[in-house]
Amino acid sequence: MSQAAVISEKFPHRVSAVFPNQSMADEASEALRSEAELEQEQIELVRPDDPGLERKVEHETTNIAWTIVRSHVGLGIIGFIVGLVVAAVFWGAGFEFATTRPGWLFILAGAVGAVIGLLAAGLVSVRPDHEPVILRAEQASERGQWTVVAYARDEPEKHRADEVLKEHSVRVTDSL
Structure with a gap:
């Protein structure tokens, strides 16, 4: 992204x-x-x-608010998808923990990926x-x-x- x-x-x-x-x-x-050809604004x-x-x-406080929304939605979804891809790799590789309960693996990996994405979005939003x-x-x-x-x-x-x-x-x- x-x-x-x-x-x-x-x-x-x-x-x-x-x-x-x-x-x-x-x-x-x-x-x-x-x-530098900058405008007065x-x-x-x-x-x-x-x-x-x-x-x-x-x-740009209004636009910063939109940055917060866009970054959290976008990076949260990307994190969720990455989590699902990681789960699919573990499941496809035949790891026992992945094949025993694949539903839980996908739910957990998607949730962890989403949380990591949301944490990254928080970092982007504060604009350090x-x-x-x-x-x-x-x-x-x-x-x-x-x-x-x-x-x-x-x-x-x-x-x-x-x-x-x-x-x-x-x-x-x-x-x-």
Whole structure:
């Protein structure tokens, strides 16, 4: 299952950079628009002690909810099917425990596979890859610094944003 099939966010990738003042942050934002070809909706500027920091750093809360639903349904079903395939392999190989009670084997293997799939979906849903970007923005805001957060649709766009921000700041953080 591809990342796009599990993650419902329009902009699943984040790149952020920290700046000591607003003029440098504004300059980097403009460079993201002109050089990386990002649209205004893909760029957020987090100022020191910004009350809207959480919304600016993670602004797709509705789509994150759909990510939770899609990942749990999709990965739960995939886990269930993988469990059934494993049971079929054991049964086909003639293992005694598999041939004695094949019904229980298939039920148990399907259930275990589904649980493993649901656990994987939980990991995808929390988006631990966003944590470094969020943490860096919070720390910068508390220290009186400015953060530019760029949202990318795909890997090439993320790479362009990363390269542009590295030209303007030494403190660049990104997600997967």
